[in-house]
Amino acid sequence: MIRTISLVALLAVGATAASAQNLDVIKQRKEVFKTFGGAAKTGSGFVKGEAKFDLAAAKAAFTTYADGAAKLKTLFPDDSKVGGETKTLPIAWEKKGDFMNLLAKFEGESKAAVVAVTDEASFKDQWGKVMGNCGACHKVYREPQK
Amino acid sequence: MRAWDLPTRVFHWTLVLLVLSAYLSFRFSERLGDPTLFWHRLNGYAILILVVWRLGWGFWGSSTSRFSGFIKWPHRAAGYGLRLAQGRAPHYLGHNPLGAYMILALLAVLSAQGMLGLLAEEHNQTTWGPLYFLIPEERRAAVTGWHGRLFYYGLLVLVGLHILVNVLYTFIRKDPLIPAMITGRKPAANGAEGYADADEATLRPRPLMAALLWLAASAAIVLGLIKAFGGKLIY
Numbered sequence: 001m002i003r004t005i006s007l008v009a010l011l012a013v014g015a016t017a018a019s020a021q022n023l024d025v026i027k028q029r030k031e032v033f034k035t036f037g038g039a040a041k042t043g044s045g046f047v048k049g050e051a052k053f054d055l056a057a058a059k060a061a062f063t064t065y066a067d068g069a070a071k072l073k074t075l076f077p078d079d080s081k082v083g084g085e086t087k088t089l090p091i092a093w094e095k096k097g098d099f100m101n102l103l104a105k106f107e108g109e110s111k112a113a114v115v116a117v118t119d120e121a122s123f124k125d126q127w128g129k130v131m132g133n134c135g136a137c138h139k140v141y142r143e144p145q146k
Numbered sequence: 147m148r149a150w151d152l153p154t155r156v157f158h159w160t161l162v163l164l165v166l167s168a169y170l171s172f173r174f175s176e177r178l179g180d181p182t183l184f185w186h187r188l189n190g191y192a193i194l195i196l197v198v199w200r201l202g203w204g205f206w207g208s209s210t211s212r213f214s215g216f217i218k219w220p221h222r223a224a225g226y227g228l229r230l231a232q233g234r235a236p237h238y239l240g241h242n243p244l245g246a247y248m249i250l251a252l253l254a255v256l257s258a259q260g261m262l263g264l265l266a267e268e269h270n271q272t273t274w275g276p277l278y279f280l281i282p283e284e285r286r287a288a289v290t291g292w293h294g295r296l297f298y299y300g301l302l303v304l305v306g307l308h309i310l311v312n313v314l315y316t317f318i319r320k321d322p323l324i325p326a327m328i329t330g331r332k333p334a335a336n337g338a339e340g341y342a343d344a345d346e347a348t349l350r351p352r353p354l355m356a357a358l359l360w361l362a363a364s365a366a367i368v369l370g371l372i373k374a375f376g377g378k379l380i381y
Binding site: 036040041043044048127132134135136138139145 | 268
């Protein structure tokens with residue numbers, strides 16, 4: 001009797017622990033994407049001419065993308081497909097290879113951009129190239145915007 | 147017999163290509179090496195220019211292109227629709243009364259779609275339309291969402307219906323609408339039946355010159371208005 005209760009309790013705790021881990025990973029990757037939003041706001045401000053170009057801030061934006069992309073590669077384990085209001089579509093796990101390649105490309109191009117950016121003109125060149133990675137991934141692997 | 151003048155036909159098929167191109171240049175932008183939607187934006191400008199052109203041609207084009215010639219009151223269009231369902235609708239040289247409303251709907255949706263594009267901002271802030279700043283920041287995602295939804299639930303639906311009806315008319319009703327929009331000609335009105343609107347289209351004077359001059363003016367109007375509102379055409 002006690003063994004049965006203990007077993008059931010252990011399973012319940014285990015299940016809870018497992019789902020808590022899923023939600024935590026989903027929360028972490030949502031936070032990474034939020035930092036991307038901030039970097040996008042900074043960078044687009046320069047390209048739009050809404051803010052005076054600042055080389056340090058420009059490099060920081062690309063660094064945010066590079067670091068975030070590297071972290072994201074570890075934040076899509078197989079047990080994080082649902083819950084936590086994740087917007088990642090199941091196809092990201094079905095085509096995990098391609099999905100990871102896109103993240104790696106994003107990381108690589110962002111790292112290169114940090115070095116390549118020297119002034120406003122070179123920033124505009126790099127901006128489109130790096131930001132293209134967002135759409136390339138979202139169009140296939142993210143829930144469409146409502 | 148002459149049904150459609152050359153400028154109207156060139157307008158029609160150029161618009162088909164531009165709408166297709168506008169979609170492809172967005173959907174495959176990254177693969178085409180154009181993440182900031184340079185070509186999509188130019189497509190949008192071209193579509194807006196052509197819509198303005200067609201609106202003007204509706205007043206000073208050849209007879210079958212003029213709005214006064216083919217737009218009937220809704221009850222007349224409904225009457226035509228009823229007779230069509232009963233298999234006893236007359237034939238028209240130009241747009242039939244129901245087709246007229248499809249034309250107006252397509253022009254309206256194309257205008258709206260183009261204008262929403264001018265105001266849109268890509269959700270990652272990778273790129274934006276020339277007049278994005280006219281929309282308050284907190285409303286931009288909503289406006290851009292309409293640009294997407296109007297394409298899928300508005301334009302695509304109308305285009306699909308337009309193609310379907312033209313195919314049905316051409317192959318089932320034996321009314322050669324599609325060849326007519328290519329060659330500009332329709333068979334002569336047969337005997338007592340005749341065409342309900344006119345036996346033959348009358349060209350306006352110097353149609354090609356007028357079309358080209360009005361095209362230049364349409365471009366000046368569209369691009370000029372964007373610049374007048376403070377937009378940068380290319381950035």
